[in-house]
């Protein structure tokens with residue numbers, strides 16, 4: 001008997017208007033993405049950024065593409081320079097760009113060309129509290145978020161912080177796309193459960209594509 005996950009492969013599951021879960025969309029490309037990521041990490045390694053409030057983020061991050069998302073004591077911003085490496089972020093691999101625009105297209109957002117890819121690494125216990133993605137210049141572009149490795153639970157809320165959140169389990173290869181009326185919806189990741197995954201080892205990796213500049 002096919003389990004529910006298998007039966008849902010390739011389906012576009014609506015979350016709210018403007019937001020869709022593409023179950024398993026990146027599954028075939030995962031080895032290619034994973035290999036390309038190693039090239040990115042060689043130039044701009046993982047680091048735990050500091051929030052403006054002075055806390056060390058539990059999620060380790062890096063970026064690729066013309067712009068990278070950065071947090072430090074002065075605030076959040078997009079920057080063309082990796083402050084750790086002291087030079088431009090590594091180029092966005094072709095496999096990343098293609099997947100992001102294909103996923104956006106499948107979700108109904110044609111012509112998406114990201115200029116920023118934030119890469120998040122969650123080890124067991126790491127979490128991302130409820131937030132909006134609002135550091136980009138133009139909210140007319142969607143966000144494409146790719147899950148690799150260990151499963152996680154995505155909280156997907158509304159425009160107001162107090163709005164009730166849905167809990168969406170995400171597994172390796174899942175892609176969530178949100179834009180249009182859902183572009184500024186709150187979202188977050190619950191503390192990661194421990195485990196081991198053949199693609200990533202003991203962590204979850206998330207690629208978040210945006211048109212930031």
Ligand SMILES: O=C(O)CCC(=O)C(=O)O
Nearest residue numbers: 118120133145189206208
């Ligand atoms: O890890 C995820 O699935 C979400 C990441 C996210 O919301 C962000 O990087 O802004």
Ligand SMILES: [Fe+2]
Nearest residue numbers: 131132133187
């Ligand atoms: Fe986000």
